[in-house]
Amino acid sequence: xxxxxxxxxxxxxxxxxxxxxxxxxxxxxxxFSLADVEARQTLIQLLQERQLQVTVDPIGNxxxxxxxxxxxxxxxxxxxxxxxxxxxxxxxGMLGVLVALEIIEMLDEHQIETNHPIELVSFTAEEPNPYGxxxxxxxxxxxxxxxxxxxxxxxxxxxxLKDAVLRVGGDLEAMKEGYSVAPGAYTCFIELHIEQxxxxxxxxxxxxxxxxxxxIYRDHIKIIGELNHAGTTMMEDRKDALVAAAxxxxxxxxxxxxxxxxxxxxxxxxxxNAVNIIPGQTELVVELRAGSKEKIYQTRDEIHRKLSxxxxxxxxDAVITNMLDQDPVxxxxxxxxxxxxxxxxxxxxxMMLSSFAGHDATHLASVTKAGMVFVPSKDGKSHCPxxxxxxxxxxxxxxxxxxxxxxxxxxxxxx
Ligand SMILES: [Zn+2]
Numbered sequence: 001x002x003x004x005x006x007x008x009x010x011x012x013x014x015x016x017x018x019x020x021x022x023x024x025x026x027x028x029x030x031x032f033s034l035a036d037v038e039a040r041q042t043l044i045q046l047l048q049e050r051q052l053q054v055t056v057d058p059i060g061n062x063x064x065x066x067x068x069x070x071x072x073x074x075x076x077x078x079x080x081x082x083x084x085x086x087x088x089x090x091x092x093g094m095l096g097v098l099v100a101l102e103i104i105e106m107l108d109e110h111q112i113e114t115n116h117p118i119e120l121v122s123f124t125a126e127e128p129n130p131y132g133x134x135x136x137x138x139x140x141x142x143x144x145x146x147x148x149x150x151x152x153x154x155x156x157x158x159x160x161l162k163d164a165v166l167r168v169g170g171d172l173e174a175m176k177e178g179y180s181v182a183p184g185a186y187t188c189f190i191e192l193h194i195e196q197x198x199x200x201x202x203x204x205x206x207x208x209x210x211x212x213x214x215x216i217y218r219d220h221i222k223i224i225g226e227l228n229h230a231g232t233t234m235m236e237d238r239k240d241a242l243v244a245a246a247x248x249x250x251x252x253x254x255x256x257x258x259x260x261x262x263x264x265x266x267x268x269x270x271x272x273n274a275v276n277i278i279p280g281q282t283e284l285v286v287e288l289r290a291g292s293k294e295k296i297y298q299t300r301d302e303i304h305r306k307l308s309x310x311x312x313x314x315x316x317d318a319v320i321t322n323m324l325d326q327d328p329v330x331x332x333x334x335x336x337x338x339x340x341x342x343x344x345x346x347x348x349x350x351m352m353l354s355s356f357a358g359h360d361a362t363h364l365a366s367v368t369k370a371g372m373v374f375v376p377s378k379d380g381k382s383h384c385p386x387x388x389x390x391x392x393x394x395x396x397x398x399x400x401x402x403x404x405x406x407x408x409x410x411x412x413x414x415x
Pocket of ligand 1: 081092093126
C-alpha cells in the first residue's frame with residue numbers, strides 16, 4: 001500500500017510557516033506582499049526540482065503539471081492557496097498546496113504513470129485583501145472576474161492591482177482579449193482544507209467529505225422609530241428603534257438554532273447614539289448561511305414576519321434591502337462517491353459536512369467536477385497563530401485523496 005511521508009509534509013508546513021512569520025508566531029502573508037512573493041518563489045523552486053511544467057497565469061495563479069500517459073487529456077487539478085490573513089496560521093490554504101505536492105511526489109516515488117496529467121495549483125489572493133477581491137485567482141480563472149473588472153482597481157494601500165499582479169509574475173494586460181479556463185480543461189478539482197470549525201473535533205473523525213459550500217444571504221434592515229428625550233418620554237409613549245432591533249436580533253438567534261442554520265447580526269449602527277436620547281433609528285445587517293436555499297428562505301421569511309409584528313407592537317417602521325443572495329454550491333457527486341468508497345474500503349472514519357466558509361472550490365465547481373476534503377482544526381481555531389492540525393489526520397487525508405485521484409484517473413479514463 002502506498003502511503004505519504006508525514007515527516008516530509010510536516011517539515012514543509014514548518015518551512016513555509018516561517019515565511020512571513022511575525023513575532024507572535026502568526027503568519028503575515030497577504031497576497032502580493034514580500035512574504036507572498038518569497039513563498040511563491042520557494043514553491044516554484046520545489047516544483048521545478050520535480051521536473052514539473054510550471055506556469056504562472058495572468059492573475060498570478062501558479063500551475064505545475066505532471067505529465068500523464070495521454071497528455072491531451074484534461075488534468076486532475078489539486079491545490080488551494082498560499083496567502084494568509086494578517087496574523088494567520090500555517091495551515092489555512094498552505095496545507096492544500098503541500099498535500100497536492102506530496103501526492104505528486106508519491107506518484108513519482110512509485111513511478112506511477114497516470115492516464116491524465118496531474119496538476120497542482122496555488123490560487124492568487126484567496127483571502128480578503130486590500131483590493132476587496134477575495135478568491136481573486138479562482139474567480140479570474142473561471143471567468144467571473146474579467147479584465148475590465150480588474151484593470152483599474154486600486155487597493156486601500158493606494159497600490160494598483162495591475163502593479164501588484166506584475167510583482168507575482170502575472171500580467172493583467174495579457175487578459176485584455178479575454179482570459180478564462182477552456183471548457184473541459186480539467187477532469188476534476190480537489191481541494192484539501194482545514195475545517196475551521198468545531199464539528200470534526202467534536203466527532204473525533206480525521207476526514208470530512210464536503211457535500212456543499214453553503215449559500216450566503218444578507219439583508220440590510222433599517223428600523224425607524226422616534227427619537228425623543230430619554231427622561232421625559234414615558235415607556236408607553238416610546239418608539240425605540242434599538243429595543244425593536246434587540247428583539248429582532250434575539251429572534252434571529254433563536255430561529256437559526258431552531259432551523260439548524262447559522263445566522264449573525266455582526267454590524268449595527270444606532271442613531272443618534274447618545275446617552276440621553278431614545279434611539280430614533282438602527283441599521284443592521286443580518287447574514288444567514290446554510291447548505292439549503294429553502295432553509296435560508298424559510299428563516300428569512302420568519303425574520304420578515306417577526307419584523308412586521310415588531311412594527312405593530314413597538315410602533316416602528318422598517319425598510320429591508322437585500323444585499324447578497326448567493327446560492328449554495330454542491331460538490332460533485334462522482335467525486336464524493338469516489339471519496340466515500342475509498343474511506344469505506346480503507347475503513348477510515350469520516351463524516352459528511354457542509355462548508356460554512358467560502359473556498360476556491362466554490363468557483364472551480366462552475367467549470368469542473370469539484371470536491372473538497374476537510375481535516376480537523378484543533379479547538380476549531382483558524383485565521384490565528386493557534387491554527388493546528390495533527391499530522392496523523394493530515395496523513396490519513398492525504399492517503400485518501402491519493403487513492404481517490406488514482407480511481408478518478410482510472411474511471412474517468414475516457415473523459
Ligand atoms: Zn483558506
